[in-house]
Amino acid sequence: MYNYIKSIVLLLFVSITSCSDVIDVEVQEGQSRLVIQASLDWEKGTTGNEQIVKLSTSTEFFDTTSNTAVTGASVSVTNDVSGAEFIFIDQNNGEYTTSEFVPVLNESYTLTVIHNGETYSANETMMTVTEITDLYQGLEDGFDDEELELHVEFTDPEDEDNFYLFKFQKQGDLLPEFEVGDDEFVNGNELDWWYEIEEDEDTDKIEALAPGDVVTIEMYGISEAYYGYMDILIDQIGGVGIFSATPVAVKGNCINLTNPDNYAHGYFRLTEVNKTSYTFE
Structure with a gap:
């Protein structure tokens, strides 16, 4: 009986201590993709000529150390109606800027990004906003x-x-x-x-x-x-809980013309925007 009880205690001890073992979960690695942040926003009351496009690469979820900025790319935006082309200058930190952009409401524009020999393109219309x-x-x-x-x-x-x-x-x-x-x-x-x-x-x-x-x-x-x-x-x-949305890969409007399977994350948008603030009393 003593040996039986001792065996039970030993079994419980092993079971309890085994719960503290570290379990390494292998996380599936996704393909690194180009991320295009091209939000050309025309604030009411301004000329809208200064604009920024940001380029980076996607990383693994737990990676907080990698430098994801993309440099050396070619970035331009073309007005599809007038044919005017606006070149965005590489700032060597993932940002590409211009001070010459001309926003025209309700006209279509095309973004072109050339990176690593592949050409990405997106088309959007400059949308208006009411006051x-x-x-x-x-x-x-x-x-x-x-x-x-x-x-x-x-x-x-x-x-x-x-x-x-x-x-x-x-x-x-x-x-x-x-x-x-x-x-x-x-x-x-x-x-x-x-x-x-x-x-x-x-x-x-x-x-x-x-x-x-x-x-x-x-x-x-x-x-x-x-x-x-x-x-x-x-x-x-x-989304939180049982009624939250099921996560899916959300694709933007940036298409890889060279290799469609290697699509980019992000979106090319052109918008008019109201900016203001309110102080609560």
Whole structure:
């Protein structure tokens, strides 16, 4: 009986200690791809001539040490209507800049990137955005009627399909929040878009909006294709729990003309944008 009990204790000891073993999980390595960040945004009230295209390469998820900046590439944007070509100069840090870009609303542009002997191309139209007519705070329309929300009012243009991207960032927060919308059921109406931060009661790391907080607002007019692209990205970034979106590879509009299988990540967009801020009282 003593030997039996001793055997049981030994078995339990081995089982418990075995739980502390380090298990090395082999993570599947994905193909390194070119990442093209080509957001040519024309802020209302400016000339829009200064623009940046950023090039990098994708890395493994846990890689935080690699230098991913891509240098030595050829980057240009061409107005498909006028034929005007704008050359973006390599700054040797992954950024390619121009101070001569001429934005023309509702005209089509083509981005061309040549890297490692392969040519990438993307086409997009410079989209317009309506004016913001009012900013104010309230309590009634959010998910929590005791928390402050920010209201952005604007009038949607009549007789056309419009798509919007909103970027909100509270001063002091590391990352912004993005939201997309369209005018499918509200075409031509005055719209009230509200933004609220839901406080995380479990961790206390996310605090709701409060008097004194400053929030920057960026409102973009975007194409239907870019709306769909961002809608999927936002769902994947914000999805949590059993109802979250299933992660999928989201392809942008940058096509590899030389080797289609070696596609690039990222998107070429051209937008007009309102930029402003609001201080809560």
